[in-house]
Amino acid sequence: MLELAQILCLSIGPMNLPPAREKLACEMMPAVIKEARKNNLRPTLLLAMIHVESAWKKTAISSSNACGLTQMLPKYTGSKQTGVPKLTCKQLQNPRVSIKMGARTLKYWIKSYGRGKEKVGLCGYNKGFRCKGANPHPRGMMYARKVLRIERSIKRTQNKIQGQD
Numbered sequence: 001m002l003e004l005a006q007i008l009c010l011s012i013g014p015m016n017l018p019p020a021r022e023k024l025a026c027e028m029m030p031a032v033i034k035e036a037r038k039n040n041l042r043p044t045l046l047l048a049m050i051h052v053e054s055a056w057k058k059t060a061i062s063s064s065n066a067c068g069l070t071q072m073l074p075k076y077t078g079s080k081q082t083g084v085p086k087l088t089c090k091q092l093q094n095p096r097v098s099i100k101m102g103a104r105t106l107k108y109w110i111k112s113y114g115r116g117k118e119k120v121g122l123c124g125y126n127k128g129f130r131c132k133g134a135n136p137h138p139r140g141m142m143y144a145r146k147v148l149r150i151e152r153s154i155k156r157t158q159n160k161i162q163g164q165d
Contacts, residue, residue, distance in 0.1 A: 005029040008047060011157040021056035028069075028095050035103035041110075044158070045118070046103055048151035049125070052143065053102075058095050068092035070102025076128075077101070082108040119144045 009026035017025065032050070036043040053071040054060040066073045067089035078086030084101045092098050110121030113132075119141065123131035127140030 004033055004043065007158055007161050008032070008043060008154070010161050011044075011154045012047070012051070014153070014157055015051060015055075017056055024058060024095065025050075025056045028099060031096050031099045035100050039103045039107035041103060041107060042151070044151045044154045045147070046099070046106065048147045048154055049102070049106060049122070050099070051150055052147050058098070059093050061089060065089065068098035068102075069095055070098045070105070072098065072101060072105065081112065119148065122147050 005026075006029075008029050012022060012025050015022075029047075032046050033043045035041075036046040050056065050069050053066075054069045056069065058069055060069070060071065061067050062071055064073065065075075070092075072084075072087070072092050074087055074089050074092060077084050077092075082105050084104050087097065087101065092101070106121065106125050109124035110116065110118055113124045113129075114121030120131060120136065122144035123136050123140035126143040127137040130137040131140045
């Protein structure tokens with residue numbers, strides 16, 4: 001029987017990542033599982049978010065200066081609310097740090113801001129407080145739907161691997 005980390009590693013195959021990024025993703029799968037569980041997240045949700053944020057490019061830096069696998073903005077780290085210490089872009093480019101801090105931050109957005117609603121929490125992770133109220137940010141909601149769609153795809157592949165489909 002395959003372990004969850006192996007199954008999730010195999011589940012990213014259809015994402016067509018470059019070989020080096022697929023290797024990194026598979027190496028980091030135990031950390032994804034650990035941090036997801038520690039933060040009451042599904043590993044598949046965290047995996048999908050990382051795929052959308054950076055496609056497993058650990059040195060990714062966005063046009064808004066978001067860094068690492070989970071594309072966090074260094075200027076917004078150091079929050080007591082999220083439990084994420086102040087970090088530099090260089091620190092966020094460490095895959096383990098990025099996964100750990102991204103999971104903590106996603107937990108905050110889902111639990112505290114989204115009040116348990118993953119779609120609102122994902123929107124908040126992506127667009128911040130612009131997702132508040134009756135008219136959440138349209139691109140933030142599009143981001144949330146994309147992450148959840150990719151998570152469903154990962155789960156379908158996971159079920160096929162486990163022979164449950």
